[in-house]
Amino acid sequence: MERIERRKTRRANPLRLLDTGVGLVAPLVAIALWQWVAASGWVNPQVLPAPSEVWRKWVDYLLPLVAWKDYADGGWLSWAFSGELPADILASLYRVVLGFALGAGLALPLGLAMGASRSVYAWMNPLVQVLRPIPPIAYIPLAMLWFGLGNPPAVFLIAIGAFFPVLMNTVAGVRQVDGIYLRAARNLGAGRLTMFVRVILPAAVPYILSGARIGIGTAFIVVIVAEMIAVNSGLGFRISEAREYFWSDKIIAxxxxxxxxxxxxxxxxxxxxxxLLRWHRGLEH
Known part of the structure; x- marks a missing residue:
């Protein structure tokens, strides 16, 4: 069995490298075309800077130590610190993780209850279906009114963005468990709790994880919007700041x-x- 696994791994590695190489073709072509358009002078560099200028700004945005100046009078070195990018990434990730944990933590038990109980579903589904189409961005005025500025409104908006994908996928996963599994569990004498823990919940895990993947993607989108409006740090705030000063290279970076x-x-x-889904993949891996 170990030999078979090694053979599969050896076969898979060249295919993964090939897929990675093919996936790099489109970005490289796009960058080359962008550089050619910028070098031709067809567009104003203030509006669309060349990739080389964006790269230079991105390096300045990333590195904590970007410049120094020698004073002629005393020979002292004056260092100019930047390094905004690592701090902005950490600030955005902190809000995403906190908001996603809050939203998913509320959505998961509610989704399990709605999927497993017809009465809970009947009570909660109308309210969920009314609130679900409202985009998180529409809550920005209320979030600022309730929580002011800073992290609380951003975390609130991210939690809303993560809540509904996790909720709806959890409900769908529980309600779409194959009836064969349920009948087999009943025939083996499984009670309601055992059936939920040993049959329904494992069968719903792929749906729950898919909802979590969608939810964290939505949370990442929402945090950028929230940081442009209600927060003074993070990637969204830095792009909004660059817009005010017409720093197109920093915006693109x-x-x-x-x-x-x-x-x-x-x-x-x-x-x-x-x-987590190795068991669900069967003999594929």
Missing amino acids: GMISIGLLGLAIDAAVNKLNNH
Whole structure:
């Protein structure tokens, strides 16, 4: 069995490298086209700076030590500190994790109850269906009125953004358990609690994890919007600040940072899902 697993791993590694190489083609072509358009002078560099300028600004945005100046009178070195990007990433991630934990922590038990109980579903579903179409951005005025400025309104908005994807996927996962499993458990004498813990909950786990993946993606979108309006730190705030000073290179650098961070978060969540669902994949891995 170990030999078979090693062979599968050896076969999979070249395929993964090939997929990674193919996936890099489109971004590289887009960057080359962008550089060509910027170098041709077809657009105002204040509106669309060249990739080289964005890269320089991104490095300045990332590194904690970017410049120094030698004073002629005493020979002292004066260091100019930047390093805003690591601090902004940590601030945004803190809000995302806290808001997602709050939203998912409330959605999971409610979703399990709505999926497992017809009476709970009948009571709660109308309210959920009324609130679900309201985008989290629409709550911004109320969030600022209730919580003021800073982290509380941002965490509130993120919790709302994460709540409904987790809730709806949990309800769907519990309600769509295959009836064969339920009948088999009843025939084996399983009680309601045992059936819920040993049959319904494991069968719903793939749906719950899919909802969590969607919810954390939504939370990451909401945090950027919240930081542009109600917070004075984070990636969204830094982009809004750059807009006020017409720093297009810093705006694009911030956008690229958001994209890379979102890609890393999605890849980590996907890897965690695959690890937790090894039993569900069967002989595929």
